[in-house]
Amino acid sequence: xxxxxxxxTLKIWRQKGPEDKGHFETYRxxxxxxxxxxxxxxxxxxxxxxxxxxxxxxxxxxxxEGICGMCGCVVEGRPHGPDxxxxxxxxxxxxxxxxxxxTIEPYRARAVPVxxxxxxxxxxxxxxxxxxxxxxxxxxxxxxxxSLPAGRDDVERAMDAxxxxxxxxxxxxxxxxxxxxxxxxxxxxxxLLPQGRPExxxxxxxxxxxxxALGFGNCTNHRECEVECPKGITIGNIARLNREFFKAALxxxxxxxxxxxxxxxxxxxxx
Amino acid sequence: xxxxxxxxxxxLETKWDRHRFDLxxxxxxxxxxxxxxxxxxxxxxxxxxxxLAELGYNVKAFCLQDSPRRAHSIAAQGGINAAKNYxxxxxxxxxxxxxxxxxxxxxxxxxxxxxxxxxxxxxxxxCVAQGIPFAREYxxxxxxxxxxxxxxxxxxxxxxxxxxxxLLCCYQGMMRQAAAGQIKMFPRREVLELALVNGQARGxxxxxxxxxxxxxxxxxxxxxxxxxYGNVFYLSTNGVGGNVGAAWRAYKKGAxxxxxxxxxxxxxxxxxxxxxxxxxxxxxxxxxNDGRVWVPKQPGDKRPPLEIPESERDYYLExxxxxxxxxxxxxxxxRAAKRMCDEGKGVGxxxxxxxxxxxxxxxxxxxxxxxxxxxxxFQMYHKIVDQDPYEVPMMIYPAVHYTMGGLWVDYNLMSTIxxxxxxxxxxxxxxxANRLGASALMQGLADGYFVIPYTIGGYLAGATFPEVSxxxxxxxxxxxxxxxxxxxxxxxxxxxxxxxxxxxLGLIMWEYVGMGRRDAGLEKARRLIRELRGEFWDNLLIPGxxxxxxxxxxxxxxxxxxxxxxxxxxxxxxARRESCGGHFNEAFQYEDGESKRDDVNMCHVAVxxxxxxxxxxxxHTEPLVYENVKLAVRSYK
Numbered sequence: 037x038x039x040x041x042x043x044x045t046l047k048i049w050r051q052k053g054p055e056d057k058g059h060f061e062t063y064r065x066x067x068x069x070x071x072x073x074x075x076x077x078x079x080x081x082x083x084x085x086x087x088x089x090x091x092x093x094x095x096x097x098x099x100x101e102g103i104c105g106m107c108g109c110v111v112e113g114r115p116h117g118p119d120x121x122x123x124x125x126x127x128x129x130x131x132x133x134x135x136x137x138x139t140i141e142p143y144r145a146r147a148v149p150v151x152x153x154x155x156x157x158x159x160x161x162x163x164x165x166x167x168x169x170x171x172x173x174x175x176x177x178x179x180x181x182x183s184l185p186a187g188r189d190d191v192e193r194a195m196d197a198x199x200x201x202x203x204x205x206x207x208x209x210x211x212x213x214x215x216x217x218x219x220x221x222x223x224x225x226x227x228l229l230p231q232g233r234p235e236x237x238x239x240x241x242x243x244x245x246x247x248x249a250l251g252f253g254n255c256t257n258h259r260e261c262e263v264e265c266p267k268g269i270t271i272g273n274i275a276r277l278n279r280e281f282f283k284a285a286l287x288x289x290x291x292x293x294x295x296x297x298x299x300x301x302x303x304x305x306x307x
Numbered sequence: 308x309x310x311x312x313x314x315x316x317x318x319l320e321t322k323w324d325r326h327r328f329d330l331x332x333x334x335x336x337x338x339x340x341x342x343x344x345x346x347x348x349x350x351x352x353x354x355x356x357x358x359l360a361e362l363g364y365n366v367k368a369f370c371l372q373d374s375p376r377r378a379h380s381i382a383a384q385g386g387i388n389a390a391k392n393y394x395x396x397x398x399x400x401x402x403x404x405x406x407x408x409x410x411x412x413x414x415x416x417x418x419x420x421x422x423x424x425x426x427x428x429x430x431x432x433x434c435v436a437q438g439i440p441f442a443r444e445y446x447x448x449x450x451x452x453x454x455x456x457x458x459x460x461x462x463x464x465x466x467x468x469x470x471x472x473x474l475l476c477c478y479q480g481m482m483r484q485a486a487a488g489q490i491k492m493f494p495r496r497e498v499l500e501l502a503l504v505n506g507q508a509r510g511x512x513x514x515x516x517x518x519x520x521x522x523x524x525x526x527x528x529x530x531x532x533x534x535x536y537g538n539v540f541y542l543s544t545n546g547v548g549g550n551v552g553a554a555w556r557a558y559k560k561g562a563x564x565x566x567x568x569x570x571x572x573x574x575x576x577x578x579x580x581x582x583x584x585x586x587x588x589x590x591x592x593x594x595x596n597d598g599r600v601w602v603p604k605q606p607g608d609k610r611p612p613l614e615i616p617e618s619e620r621d622y623y624l625e626x627x628x629x630x631x632x633x634x635x636x637x638x639x640x641x642r643a644a645k646r647m648c649d650e651g652k653g654v655g656x657x658x659x660x661x662x663x664x665x666x667x668x669x670x671x672x673x674x675x676x677x678x679x680x681x682x683x684x685f686q687m688y689h690k691i692v693d694q695d696p697y698e699v700p701m702m703i704y705p706a707v708h709y710t711m712g713g714l715w716v717d718y719n720l721m722s723t724i725x726x727x728x729x730x731x732x733x734x735x736x737x738x739x740a741n742r743l744g745a746s747a748l749m750q751g752l753a754d755g756y757f758v759i760p761y762t763i764g765g766y767l768a769g770a771t772f773p774e775v776s777x778x779x780x781x782x783x784x785x786x787x788x789x790x791x792x793x794x795x796x797x798x799x800x801x802x803x804x805x806x807x808x809x810x811x812l813g814l815i816m817w818e819y820v821g822m823g824r825r826d827a828g829l830e831k832a833r834r835l836i837r838e839l840r841g842e843f844w845d846n847l848l849i850p851g852x853x854x855x856x857x858x859x860x861x862x863x864x865x866x867x868x869x870x871x872x873x874x875x876x877x878x879x880x881x882a883r884r885e886s887c888g889g890h891f892n893e894a895f896q897y898e899d900g901e902s903k904r905d906d907v908n909m910c911h912v913a914v915x916x917x918x919x920x921x922x923x924x925x926x927h928t929e930p931l932v933y934e935n936v937k938l939a940v941r942s943y944k
Contacts (some may be wrong), residue, residue: 055857069581071693076583080807086804086850086859094856096373098546100586102687104377104473126690151517152856159494162374168485170479171438175358175756178429178436185447195440195465198472202376231438243398297486 040079042068042134046081048093051150058150060139062207070130075100075107075118077129095154102126102266105201106207110141110153115264117207123203123266141153143204143215147251153287160250163298164215167246169238171231179205190228199267206269208263212253217261220244220277221269227280236285244281248295313717314418315361325870330765333487338363340525341767344511346480346498348555348654350376350474350748352532353732354490354755357480360489362760367524367691369493369513371548371713372568376478379534379546380751384591384684385454386432386462387748387895390425394451398459400424405936407746410636410742411711411739412888412904413938414569414912416931418718419736426757427749428536431463433756437476439464456636456743456943466684471777473748477755496522497861498783499792500530501560501727508727511742512785513936515686515732516861519854523777527728528763530802531557535710535732535751537570539869540821540878541813543707544589551872552867554714554733562722563715563914563927565735568870568880569889572822573708576642577691578660582810587706588691590663590684595633597677598701599642600624600640602661606651612662612700623647625772627725631943638888638902639740639943641705645822646900648704655702664700673929682845697713705822711889715914715929719762720754725770728763730754735912740888784785795855801846805863812866813838816873824892832877875915877923882926885909907939920929 056285063085068077075097082092092205097107102123109124111117117127124277132138142150147160198221206217223240226232232239262271284290315326333341342365345356348370358374360366361831368375392398404424408415435441435449441463442450451460465472484490493513502523503733506923510525537543558564566938575590586942601620608615623631623643635643642659647653654660674697678685685696692702720728720736731751738746819825819832843866851857886895886902886911895903911928916926 071580072583073585073691078586079585080583082805083806086800086848089853091852094858098372098377098380098548099379099589101382103382104372104379104397105901106372106377121879126687128690128693130693157855158373160494162376162482162485164837165479165482170476170483171436172483173433173436173480174361175354175433175480175760176429177456178432179902181391181428181431181435182448186443187447188443188445191440191443195472196437198440198465198475199468201471202374222907225440226438228437229440230434244638 038157039205040070040134042070042129042132044068044132044135050093050153051154054149060105062121070128072129073100073125073131073221074111074127075125093154094152097125100125105203108141108143108203108205110208112139115143115208116266120263122158123201127185134148139229143208145207147215148204148207156204158202160252161193161202161204161215161218161296163250164219164243165222166297168235168242169226172235174207181233184230188232194225194228194229197221197228197269197273200269201267203266205264205266207252209223209260210253211258211260212256213253214255215247215270216255216274217271219247220273221276223280224273228278236280240277240280240284241290245292246296246298250298262270264272308723308726308914310367310563310715310723310914310927311717312416312929313719314693314903315718317446319417319421322418327761327911330761333768335363339365342367343530343763344369344526345529345532346511346638347378347528347534347733348475348478348531349378349380349534349731350751351473351733351755352530352912353477353481354752355730355759356490357477357484358756358760359763360484363489364486366490367526367756368490368495369496369511369518371495371497371499372920373494374492375473375481375492378474378708378858379473379549380748380831381471381513382544382546382589383748384451384467385431385474385593386464386469388454388461388745389431389463389749390461391428391431392458393449396459401657402459403427403461406457407737407743408739408936409941410549410741410743412741412902412941413739413933414887416735416932417933417935417938422698422758422906423737423750423753425631426753429757430749430752435472437480439465439472441697452581452593452812453593453596453634454744455634455640458488462745464593467593467681470748481501484662487748488810494607497864498556498678499789499864500792501556502781502785503560503724504779504781505773507725507770507772510777510782512789513714517856519791519852523596523786525775525777525779525782527767527772528728528760530728531733532713532729533733534871536567537707537710537714537914539808539812539873540707542817543577543589544573544587547586550868552865552868555868555872556724557714557724557727559917560724560816562724562727563916564712564875565912565914566712566879567876567915568883569711569740570707571637571709571711571889572641574637574644574705575703577706578655578657580702583647589689589706589708590688590701591784592637594663594681596666597672597680598633598663599667600633600661600663602647602652602654609661621652628943632852634742635943636743642900644893645874658706660702662700663703665696669697678708686930702710711735711740711742715912719765720758721766728759728767730759740890763845793860793867795866795924796847796860797849797853799844799847801848802805803846804848805859805866807855808839808847809862809866809869811839812869815839820877820880822891823849824890825891826881829877829881833874836873836877842921843867843870878924879913882913884911910938
């Protein structure tokens with residue numbers, strides 16, 4: 037498993053707060069085990085910074101097994117780093133050659149502002165779900181679970197879409213900072229299941245309208261999101277979202293909502 | 308401290324129905340007059356938030372992360388149990404109840420566990436209605452698989468990501484209520500004090516982790532669903548942020564802490580590989596459905612696994628436990644792995660690992676089928692260990708996973724502090740001394756969706772509430788305590804970071820309070836913990852200030868709590884004069900190494916009451932009364 041240890045040069049974005057301009061600083065990461073994860077490498081650098089009396093680098097993380105979606109920053113220009121279908125916490129240092137220089141910076145998108153260093157505010161993703169990313173069922177209302185069969189193939193495709201961890205890498209990867217992959221994953225997950233059909237039209241219209249209100253860009257088929265998604269969500273979901281949106285806009289009684297759920301992009305940020 | 312479990316009388320099967328009828332109701336129009344704080348947004352907290360908001364209560368939801376969707380329930384892989392009996396293989400509410408009581412080594416309350424089994428089916432109904440993509444048969448109906456500790460297939464699953472799917476739908480239910488204005492979200496907040504007025508829990512003092520601001524929040528009741536304390540061992544399968552903080556604050560304010568020594572060591576985790584390691588990764592127990600666990604028969608056999616012929620392998624779980632085989636419960640499988648390694652049969656570079664081999668299953672079912680069942684787990688293993696588990700057997704070793712102990716609660720899930728409710732892993736109630744696989748998701752959702760919505764109403768309707776806002780003196784006092792504590796932490800200006808103290812604490816806990824405990828080791832652990840705590844308060848280093856996002860300050864507060872709590876865990880382990888479930892004291896075992904319970908003297912919940920700084924905690928017991936099951940030696944042979 038273990039090989040020779042690595043010595044690396046890190047160029048890391050430092051930004052004290054949302055109002056600070058921010059800048060890159062250069063650090064050394066010495067004697068890093070190739071079996072360490074990328075975040076464990078940052079832990080080691082931070083321990084050294086703290087012992088030297090300097091401010092450690094703030095970064096988000098929690099589960100460290102690739103499922104919570106809390107971690108993620110841009111390494112060498114790519115969200116979650118160079119490996120496909122890999123979150124930053126699952127990226128291992130054996131991936132990098134000894135002596136490499138790595139540039140590490142936060143996600144950059146208007147709707148996802150920097151809070152400090154590599155930590156960003158992804159609250160906009162919660163507002164997108166609030167706009168309609170759910171099935172309206174109250175606790176206690178549900179019919180017997182097997183009373184509504186669901187085709188296995190549809191459920192498998194719903195599960196492919198539902199695997200989204202809400203990390204925001206798709207937004208960071210998109211030249212338009214669009215959240216189309218995120219929104220389409222949720223719309224697809226629920227539209228493919230019989231339980232999600234009754235609200236499918238309303239959901240597609242509201243979530244797309246919310247995305248615009250929050251300041252996300254639109255999709256122009258660059259496919260960067262698909263390449264960087266750590267869970268392999270495909271842009272086939274965006275095609276499905278577009279179909280659901282047109283069906284809803286032209287063939288349903290639902291209207292595109294005029295007022296967004298979120299308090300408006302001008303008031304956002306900070307908290 | 309008075310421990311009244313509030314268990315309703317009468318036959319087991321109708322206790323919950325009768326109790327629901329006896330509980331007072333809050334009129335629908337009056338529900339909007341009550342504010343309820345919920346701390347933690349995993350399956351227990353998230354489901355409670357959604358269900359209470361749907362009823363019309365004003366819910367304030369607090370979590371550490373940037374979004375409720377990140378709670379560590381999301382990492383649960385294998386599945387969720389229910390007594391649907393869809394496979395027609397002999398399951399029933401009674402069997403799920405019995406398996407859970409037996410799996411818990413007869414140290415849980417009959418009434419609570421029976422209720423859990425009863426509502427299990429409602430949970431599946433609700434989850435399906437929410438749009439959880441559970442695995443299906445080709446006919447479109449729900450599929451089941453088997454899991455450790457059960458001989459029926461009652462586990463519902465969504466690939467290896469069941470926890471993720473359950474949590475996301477729970478979160479979506481929360482977001483629906485947030486959009487409706489029934490839930491107010493407070494993400495990136497950490498609980499630093501609990502505020503009591505007239506002995507009732509009436510709110511919290513929290514730190515806003517982004518700005519550093521200390522905030523007070525008032526309510527009519529407080530619900531803690533803050534998870535377990537596994538991170539007291541430093542390395543565990545828990546998320547890195549997992550902590551005992553809110554529960555510990557509650558304990559110090561008068562909530563009893565029950566059975567802290569019942570800690571579950573999960574048998575199938577990726578082995579430890581380096582000192583810099585920050586966490587351990589679980590490989591779902593569901594893998595034991597198809598994987599076979601083995602070690603070389605000869606101690607010290609260092610040949611690569613594929614060069615060890617079949618005749619020289621010891622499939623020890625199948626050998627020792629022929630009727631359950633590789634599906635023996637977690638505590639039993641973990642100790643068996645440790646015994647093998649203690650005998651020198653451990654494998655891998657450290658000798659602290661056993662093989663989990665899929666070659667038979669791949670031969671029988673084909674690689675494609677194994678991929679569809681466990682693809683994401685195999686991929687995760689490959690990434691971490693850099694070996695392909697389709698070609699070479701996985702290496703696994705036990706790791707701290709789940710904690711059965713927690714704050715004591717009565718049948719209504721209320722702690723010894725009126726108005727303070729505790730749900731999910733944070734309470735002690737349903738798993739006894741050991742939790743069976745796929746039962747944590749069931750309990751979290753049972754507590755949140757189907758128990759607390761009834762019991763909290765009973766409390767609110769029966770209590771009187773003085774007018775209390777966040778400017779009440781109780782909050783000023785609590786804020787002063789918080790400020791003083793933060794200033795003390797920042798004022799130490801020593802040389803060691805909180806993370807380094809945490810790592811040292813973990814080594815002590817794993818060595819002396821881990822899988823095999825001894826009285827002398829536990830006493831030694833108490834001494835070492837106290838010494839480490841002393842050094843912590845002398846030599847802690849926290850860079851930065853409390854007026855900003857400061858992850859080192861957050862960590863320091865959590866480690867400070869663990870350094871106190873760890874000692875209580877050791878004290879409880881010393882007081883339990885038996886071995887059972889997640890507590891194994893080597894002085895209490897049969898000749899074959901199995902746990903020896905003492906049902907005459909130890910059939911109780913051990914509850915600890917805080918007695919003040921530097922004082923020994925006060926010991927109480929709640930006797931466990933078994934009217935429906937016969938206590939038996941827990942055999943899986």
